[in-house]
Amino acid sequence: MAKREQQAFHLLLLFPDRWRPSMRALFFLAVAANLIVPGAATAEPPPGASSCSGCHALGASLDTPVPRLAGRGAAELAREMQAFKSGQKPGTVMGRIAKGFSEAEIQAIADWFAAQK
Numbered sequence: 060m061a062k063r064e065q066q067a068f069h070l071l072l073l074f075p076d077r078w079r080p081s082m083r084a085l086f087f088l089a090v091a092a093n094l095i096v097p098g099a100a101t102a103e104p105p106p107g108a109s110s111c112s113g114c115h116a117l118g119a120s121l122d123t124p125v126p127r128l129a130g131r132g133a134a135e136l137a138r139e140m141q142a143f144k145s146g147q148k149p150g151t152v153m154g155r156i157a158k159g160f161s162e163a164e165i166q167a168i169a170d171w172f173a174a175q176k
Contacts, residue, residue: 102174105167107160114152117175129175136169 114125128136142148144157144165160168 102171104171105164107164108168108171110156111168111172128172131173133166133169133173136172137166140165140169 111128115128116123116125117127117129139148140153140157140160143150143153144160146154148154157165
């Protein structure tokens with residue numbers, strides 16, 4: 060959840076009577092639809108991580124054949140990226156994508172996705 064959304068969520072919890080009923084309903088519908096995830100990691104993604112969402116869904120509500128990365132272990136994600144990078148693990152585009160990242164970038168991306176819930 061972005062910092063602005065997080066602040067709005069806390070204000071709603073602290074002062075529910077100050078929000079119009081329509082705004083409360085809209086906010087809770089957004090939370091229910093998983094558009095806003097209370098308590099989600101707020102750190103900005105490291106360089107390269109945002110491009111993953113083109114194939115890997117960030118929200119748990121989306122069903123896709125491409126596995127979700129959010130919430131998986133950082134060591135597992137880094138190991139998988141290294142395997143794609145070295146050619147040990149076959150993939151359609153992941154080998155080419157992984158070759159573009161340094162070891163430090165792969166670890167930063169893995170750490171960020173592991174922190175997402």
